[in-house]
Amino acid sequence: MAATDPRFEYLLHLGDNCLVLGQRLAALCGHGPALEENIAITNVALDLIGQARLWLTYAGEVEGRGRDEDKLAFLRDGHEFRNCLLVEQPNGNYAETIARQFYFDTWHYFALNALSRSTDARIADIAAKSLKEVRYHLERSSDWVVRLGDGTEESHRKMQAALDWLWSYTGELFEASAVDAALVAEGVAFAPASIRGDWLAHVEEILEEATLALPTGTWMQCGGREGRHSEHLGYLLAEMQFLQRAYPGAQW
Amino acid sequence: MVKPAAREPNVAPATEEIWGWLHEVPDPEIPVVSVVDLGIVRDVRWADGTLVVTITPTYSGCPATQAIEAAIRAALEAHGIESLRLETRLAPPWTTDWLSERGREALRAYGIAPPACRAIDVSRISRRVREPAVSCPRCGSARTVRVSQFGSTPCKAHYRCEACLEPFDYFKPH
Numbered sequence: 001m002a003a004t005d006p007r008f009e010y011l012l013h014l015g016d017n018c019l020v021l022g023q024r025l026a027a028l029c030g031h032g033p034a035l036e037e038n039i040a041i042t043n044v045a046l047d048l049i050g051q052a053r054l055w056l057t058y059a060g061e062v063e064g065r066g067r068d069e070d071k072l073a074f075l076r077d078g079h080e081f082r083n084c085l086l087v088e089q090p091n092g093n094y095a096e097t098i099a100r101q102f103y104f105d106t107w108h109y110f111a112l113n114a115l116s117r118s119t120d121a122r123i124a125d126i127a128a129k130s131l132k133e134v135r136y137h138l139e140r141s142s143d144w145v146v147r148l149g150d151g152t153e154e155s156h157r158k159m160q161a162a163l164d165w166l167w168s169y170t171g172e173l174f175e176a177s178a179v180d181a182a183l184v185a186e187g188v189a190f191a192p193a194s195i196r197g198d199w200l201a202h203v204e205e206i207l208e209e210a211t212l213a214l215p216t217g218t219w220m221q222c223g224g225r226e227g228r229h230s231e232h233l234g235y236l237l238a239e240m241q242f243l244q245r246a247y248p249g250a251q252w
Numbered sequence: 253m254v255k256p257a258a259r260e261p262n263v264a265p266a267t268e269e270i271w272g273w274l275h276e277v278p279d280p281e282i283p284v285v286s287v288v289d290l291g292i293v294r295d296v297r298w299a300d301g302t303l304v305v306t307i308t309p310t311y312s313g314c315p316a317t318q319a320i321e322a323a324i325r326a327a328l329e330a331h332g333i334e335s336l337r338l339e340t341r342l343a344p345p346w347t348t349d350w351l352s353e354r355g356r357e358a359l360r361a362y363g364i365a366p367p368a369c370r371a372i373d374v375s376r377i378s379r380r381v382r383e384p385a386v387s388c389p390r391c392g393s394a395r396t397v398r399v400s401q402f403g404s405t406p407c408k409a410h411y412r413c414e415a416c417l418e419p420f421d422y423f424k425p426h
Contacts, residue, residue, distance in 0.1 A: 036410065040402035047406060050313025054342070109377065125343040131374045132345055132426055133311060133406075138377065140401055202377060 006179040007120065008063045009082060010189055012072070013177070013225055014115075015055030016083035019073055020233070021104060022048035023240050024091060033094050040140060044101075047133040054126045074244035078234050079227040086169035088224075088233040092162070095155070098144045099162035102206070105138040107173045110198045114190035123188065142206045149210025156211065163207070164215045171220025173199070178226075267296045270303065270328070277327045280319040281405055284362040287320055291350025294341055302335040303328065308346045310426075311406040347371040348407075348426045359423055365389045365396075365411065367425040386422050388413035398422075 025045035032038030056069040067075075086104055091097045112134055115127035148159040174196040176184075183189035207214055223229070243250055274296070275288045287293055287307070295306035305324060309317045321338055328336055348367045351359075356366040368384040385394040393415035401424070403410040408421040 036400035036402075039404070039410070040400055043402040043406050046313035046315070047311060048313070050309075050311065054312060113375070121343075125345075129309075129312060129342050129345040132347075132372065135372060135374050135377070136401060136424075142377075 005062050005064075006182050007123075007188060008059055009177070009179045009225075010183055011055050011059035011062060011123075012080075013082040013084075015052045015059055015072070016081045017087050017104070017108070018048040018055065019052035020081070020083045020236065021087040021100075022046075022052060023236055024087065024100075028091060028097070041097075044137050044140070047130075047137070051126070051130045051133070054129075058122055058126070070244070074241045078229050078237055081227065081229065081233060081237075082225050083229075083233075084169070084172055085221050085224040085230055086166065086173070088230060088236060089166065089169060090232055093158060095148055095158040095162035096165065098141055098148065099159070099166050101137070102141040102145050103166060103170050103173075103203070105134060105141045106199050106202050107170075107195070108134050109138045110195040110202075111190070114195060118189070119187035142202075145206050145212070146210040149207070149212040159210070160212050163212060164217070167215035167217050168219060168221050172222040172224055175222060175225075264298055264301070264303075265331070265333075267298070270296050270305075270331075270333075273327055273331050274305075274324065277320075277323050280316045280323060282359070282362065282364065284358045285355045287324065289352045289355030289358065291346060291348075291352075292320060293324075299337075302337050303333050304337045304339060306339045306341050308341050310346050314406055316405075346426070348423065351423075360389045363389050363420055364408065365420060365422045367423055369425050372425050386411055388416060388418065389420055390418050391416040396420075 022045045025041050025048070028038070028041045029045070030038065032041050052073070053069050056072045060067045060069060060072055084104075086100060089096075089100055092100075109131070112127045112131040116124055116131055118124040118127065145159065145163075148155040150156070151159075174192045176192050180189055180192065184191050204214055221230075271288065271293075274293050275286050277287045279285050279287055279290055279292075282290075290310070292307050292310065293305065294308050295304075297304050305328070307320065307324070324338065325336060349371045351366065359366045365386050365388070368386045383398075386396050386398075387394050388396050388411075391413060393413055395414040396411050397414060399410040399412050399419070401409050403421050407423060407426065409424045410419065411422045412419045
């Protein structure tokens with residue numbers, strides 16, 4: 001059998017980030033802290049699941065073994081997922097939901113910006129389309145960090161604690177994985193470290209406005225892109241994949 | 253409306269006529285505007301006796317996309333099109349700049365404020381840029397406030413009019 005195209009792993013990474021975070025946010029449907037937020041969260045979830053479909057469909061085509069978006073989403077085990085650890089972290093309190101979203105949206109925005117110039121036309125097209133949606137996501141999560149940070153004493157304290165707690169999951173966003181070198185050389189992918197400056201500048205700008213401090217921790221979690229996940233992913237997949245596992249091929 | 257029976261057999265209808273038919277296919281979520289007014293239909297052409305209609309999704313996760321495809325297929329079949337292929341095109345990505353003038357006015361009359369400016373610039377984060385005033389589709393007042401950037405569907409934001417106090421949807425620039 002021919003070696004798998006390195007784009008396959010890369011597309012799984014892009015698609016799994018969207019799928020796992022979309023699933024996390026979908027679980028908040030009906031549980032948002034206010035009606036407007038309930039609607040906003042499910043809208044963001046919908047965008048992310050739509051983007052996941054585009055990435056995973058292409059991943060399946062690149063792999064060439066007959067796996068479509070559904071097979072890739074519902075019939076892979078945890079160690080085969082390539083999402084970053086950040087997106088699989090639990091919803092927690094609302095400050096934690098927002099901190100996770102803010103760190104990810106900022107990365108997602110700059111990542112898609114870079115990918116919209118990919119030499120792989122399909123990747124560039126999906127990225128350009130997604131970017132328009134993610135700009136709205138980033139605006140919302142940035143607004144919430146400011147609102148909670150520069151809010152009451154309690155909201156400030158919880159927002160700071162959430163940013164500190166999730167900080168150790170931001171390091172791997174800028175670490176190259178084994179497939180990156182070849183793809184970066186071809187102009188298909190971007191070097192993860194190349195967008196860290198932009199990411200940090202936006203995070204710092206928002207935290208300053210929010211009267212919050214940039215976390216200082218230097219020890220970082222890693223392993224998501226190699227399939228080494230936190231315990232949380234297994235529970236998420238158990239729920240998301242249950243129907244297709246229990247009733248293979250079931251359709252609505 | 254042209255009835256299929258009125259046409260000569262084996263003569264393919266002109267694409268102009270097909271555009272006219274598609275102009276009567278309503279968006280499933282906002283039935284006062286057609287899929288053509290929304291800019292979803294990008295191209296109509298004949299290829300070896302098969303009608304090829306190219307459409308583009310609005311938002312990646314918009315649940316209306318499949319309903320739109322089904323509605324287009326049903327409308328064209330009702331007009332006697334036997335061989336039809338629907339193609340999806342992602343680039344250039346859909347933008348509210350493609351909304352027709354007729355579509356904008358239909359939205360307003362329906363109670364949805366149309367986009368107040370051209371599509372957003374995604375090349376930078378415009379946090380400091382003030383959005384243009386959105387006029388209330390009911391009373392016309394410019395004294396409106398945004399309640400949430402995310403409304404009842406992905407393409408709409410939720411606003412409130414400070415003059416007539418009515419809440420309303422805003423079709424946000426995209």
